Amino acid sequence: MANTLALRVNGRDVEVHFDDPDMPLLYALRDELGLHGPRFGCGLGQCGACTVHVDGKPARACITPVSALAAGQSVLTLEGLGTPERPHKIQQAFIDEQAVQCGYCINGMIMQSAALLETQPSPSESDIRAALAQNLCRCGTHQRIVRAVARAARA
Amino acid sequence: MNQMLSRRTLLQAAGALVVSFTLVPRGADAKTVAADEVDAFLAIDTQGLVTVYSGKVDLGTGVRTALTQIAAEELDVPLARVNVIEGDTALTPDQGPTYGSLSIQNGGMQIRRAAATARAALLRLAAARLGVSEADLLTADGAVRPRAGGEGIGYGALIGAGGFALKLDKDAPAKSPDSYRVVGTSVARLDIPDKVTGRFTFMQDVRVDGMVHARVVRPPALGATLLEVDETSVQAIPGMIKVVRVGSFLAIVAESEWGAIRGARALKARWSDWQGLPEQARLWEHVRATKVVKDDVTSDVGNAPAALAAGAKRLAATYDFPIHTHGSIGPSCAVAELRDGRLTVWTASQMTHALRKQIAAMLGMKPDDVRCIYVEGAGCYGRNGHEDAAGDAALLARETGRPVRVQWSRADEHGWDPKGPPTLIDLEAALDADGNVTAWHSNFFVPQGAAGNVPLVAADLAGLTHETAMAPGNIIQNSALPYAFPAIRTVCHRLETTPFRPSWIRTPGRMQNTYANECFLDELAAAAGADAIALRRRYLKDPRGLELIERLVALSKWQPRPSPARGQAGAIQRGRGVSYVKYELVRTYIGAVAEVEVDRASGRIHVARVFVAHDCGQIINPDGLRNQIEGNVIQTVSRVLKEELTFDRGAVTSLDWASYPILTFPEAPEVVIDLIDRPAEKPWGAGEPSAAVIPAAISNAVFDATGVRLRSVPFTPARVKSALGTI
Ligand code: FES
Ligand code: FES
Numbered sequence: 070m071a072n073t074l075a076l077r078v079n080g081r082d083v084e085v086h087f088d089d090p091d092m093p094l095l096y097a098l099r100d101e102l103g104l105h106g107p108r109f110g111c112g113l114g115q116c117g118a119c120t121v122h123v124d125g126k127p128a129r130a131c132i133t134p135v136s137a138l139a140a141g142q143s144v145l146t147l148e149g150l151g152t153p154e155r156p157h158k159i160q161q162a163f164i165d166e167q168a169v170q171c172g173y174c175i176n177g178m179i180m181q182s183a184a185l186l187e188t189q190p191s192p193s194e195s196d197i198r199a200a201l202a203q204n205l206c207r208c209g210t211h212q213r214i215v216r217a218v219a220r221a222a223r224a
Numbered sequence: 225m226n227q228m229l230s231r232r233t234l235l236q237a238a239g240a241l242v243v244s245f246t247l248v249p250r251g252a253d254a255k256t257v258a259a260d261e262v263d264a265f266l267a268i269d270t271q272g273l274v275t276v277y278s279g280k281v282d283l284g285t286g287v288r289t290a291l292t293q294i295a296a297e298e299l300d301v302p303l304a305r306v307n308v309i310e311g312d313t314a315l316t317p318d319q320g321p322t323y324g325s326l327s328i329q330n331g332g333m334q335i336r337r338a339a340a341t342a343r344a345a346l347l348r349l350a351a352a353r354l355g356v357s358e359a360d361l362l363t364a365d366g367a368v369r370p371r372a373g374g375e376g377i378g379y380g381a382l383i384g385a386g387g388f389a390l391k392l393d394k395d396a397p398a399k400s401p402d403s404y405r406v407v408g409t410s411v412a413r414l415d416i417p418d419k420v421t422g423r424f425t426f427m428q429d430v431r432v433d434g435m436v437h438a439r440v441v442r443p444p445a446l447g448a449t450l451l452e453v454d455e456t457s458v459q460a461i462p463g464m465i466k467v468v469r470v471g472s473f474l475a476i477v478a479e480s481e482w483g484a485i486r487g488a489r490a491l492k493a494r495w496s497d498w499q500g501l502p503e504q505a506r507l508w509e510h511v512r513a514t515k516v517v518k519d520d521v522t523s524d525v526g527n528a529p530a531a532l533a534a535g536a537k538r539l540a541a542t543y544d545f546p547i548h549t550h551g552s553i554g555p556s557c558a559v560a561e562l563r564d565g566r567l568t569v570w571t572a573s574q575m576t577h578a579l580r581k582q583i584a585a586m587l588g589m590k591p592d593d594v595r596c597i598y599v600e601g602a603g604c605y606g607r608n609g610h611e612d613a614a615g616d617a618a619l620l621a622r623e624t625g626r627p628v629r630v631q632w633s634r635a636d637e638h639g640w641d642p643k644g645p646p647t648l649i650d651l652e653a654a655l656d657a658d659g660n661v662t663a664w665h666s667n668f669f670v671p672q673g674a675a676g677n678v679p680l681v682a683a684d685l686a687g688l689t690h691e692t693a694m695a696p697g698n699i700i701q702n703s704a705l706p707y708a709f710p711a712i713r714t715v716c717h718r719l720e721t722t723p724f725r726p727s728w729i730r731t732p733g734r735m736q737n738t739y740a741n742e743c744f745l746d747e748l749a750a751a752a753g754a755d756a757i758a759l760r761r762r763y764l765k766d767p768r769g770l771e772l773i774e775r776l777v778a779l780s781k782w783q784p785r786p787s788p789a790r791g792q793a794g795a796i797q798r799g800r801g802v803s804y805v806k807y808e809l810v811r812t813y814i815g816a817v818a819e820v821e822v823d824r825a826s827g828r829i830h831v832a833r834v835f836v837a838h839d840c841g842q843i844i845n846p847d848g849l850r851n852q853i854e855g856n857v858i859q860t861v862s863r864v865l866k867e868e869l870t871f872d873r874g875a876v877t878s879l880d881w882a883s884y885p886i887l888t889f890p891e892a893p894e895v896v897i898d899l900i901d902r903p904a905e906k907p908w909g910a911g912e913p914s915a916a917v918i919p920a921a922i923s924n925a926v927f928d929a930t931g932v933r934l935r936s937v938p939f940t941p942a943r944v945k946s947a948l949g950t951i
Contacts, residue, residue: 109428160420211892
């Protein structure tokens, strides 16, 4: 692999290696770092399944070329947010509301709403819906997801 | 027998999670998968841990938790001591594909029977061991104990390392529902903590040692054949392993996933021209002109043609329902490895046992040499692309000699998963002078075929052995009516072909048929000046159905009056619509009321709320059931308002979420559910039924709001506006 990039992923210093600077970050996270949180849904920036935070801001890893990142930038994935043993309050709220069907989209839902609550700690229901308007769920879990985010906001 | 169990272990290897599955012995040592053997369904180890082997799989609906509950309940063991292994052809019995809302109704009941048989055997063993009568013993907490108190014996100690070696006993005493502690409660889904923290292993996460990555390169037109490939076009891409070409099957194999993607994009190939699809704008003419190979008369009561002719008022209408794609949010993926003449395929297939035979046939192997192992993928609502990705991976494993992971792109998924076929329905009915329905005659135009194996894309493109019959699912169900009209004739004209490889998508046929039936019934109610629910009650003779309607009326606060609602001023018109069905006329009862707002200027329909009354008999997990119903409702609102496959003469053109939009958060309705629990009854299916009533409830609500009848799904703003313009 011709290129190397030093990143901070979920609080750990890591190096990712790549030949093609256009390679999306998603493949570095999933294939090189073995992370399962960010998911491949469309590769087109349309569904949100791949969402991570780059320096605290939500980003679609499927359309973020590795070359767009600078050395030392920090990336947070679903794994870095919390664990089954120590879930983040949003993850806990998704558990409490049983806001999952297949769960494939849920990475995006949680990462996007975690970012929402950072900037807007008490969103209304329509704020939540608007914030998730570009995140797709095929199972129809919308009602529970909205409730989970509202619950997390109250927590 | 515990040593024989295959355990999935997660290995941390080279920074990536690698899933490994131990080899399973074959021949005399193999675990039985015979569906009449207790040992096929469950095993208890010396520690008393229970492993349930389920041929039905969790497609993202939580059925695994429900099956765990059923087994724990019937065996009287704590939930935490039950583990479920799903859909592994070497380990789990063939319980048929996971479709048709049968996982609990059939699959779960087989597991319940196996557990009841096992529990009876454990009681017998303990009675002999303790020298007491079985009547003096009880089972609790994974042990058999004297009723009088005192030391019991744990199941692990009773059964030891041996199996039960018993046939399923249909007379084994099942626990009385009165004594249930776990079934009927909202046990939290077992998979959710891992799924919300990234610890869950989806199919798309499976990695095996030495694995390489592939992308398929499909023909630009469905029937095009591959003429020429320019391999030099991908030579410069680092990590390129091979361009695989078998007939018109084409794929790129590379060391890295991104390398495979780049290769698939860069590969230059020449294909023949093919224009075999009908013109989309004339799809319904095409369907009507397709040769009918047989008629299925699904009900025939009285003399419908004569009664129609004699009616005081006659109505006729045509409904159509477009071609839909499954649209799983994660495109299909599979991993296959061929080693020492044995093929292992990791797949999210809903039918691993059938898939194994399909793959064996494609590759000319013995089915015994193929093992398919289920790993959960993104939500699956019918036969989508999973099996095809598995076929791709199997063929590529053979062609490369390496373990191969095939990940479909979004365009592969939207373009090449099998489709829900187009459905066209003509209806006629008559009313007498008092507004009674005197005749009903419907004609459905749907492809021939039933449920079965959908041919694998890889086998088709490569010219290898594959099925040639169509398998659209059991799509003639619910063409007949749950109502007792004096004269009824319902006929399904089975078409020789349909434009795209068909398969089933959630509620196949039952959705389309119920949509037409329940909309047209609403037309009759309006023509008779009757309340839509009153008209249904008049012809519904089934007390359980009538009770459900009562509950729905109360839940939705239904006000009896004819439609449309009169006197609405303003830009937004509101309406409510009802729809009812008894699923396949033999099981789950469902009714829905939709409340809609129609924006006359934009033509936008907002489905604000949907009320659902649901009776599927015994409920295993009420919250799980609600989750499933909410999903059915919201997904179907999406299908009805927005979804329609688009295509040109050669291929699908709706290849992403921009061209095949689905419902978004601001558009999703509130779903309000009333569950009718009947613990003493059989549990019926719930995976599909509630979806069946949604399209008509919406169309009827739009009529109530606007006086305009929508008969063509999807109800897009453009269609609504043009319909409103014709008032
Ligand atoms: S996978 Fe990145 S937006 Fe869909
Ligand atoms: S839960 Fe399955 S796609 Fe959202």
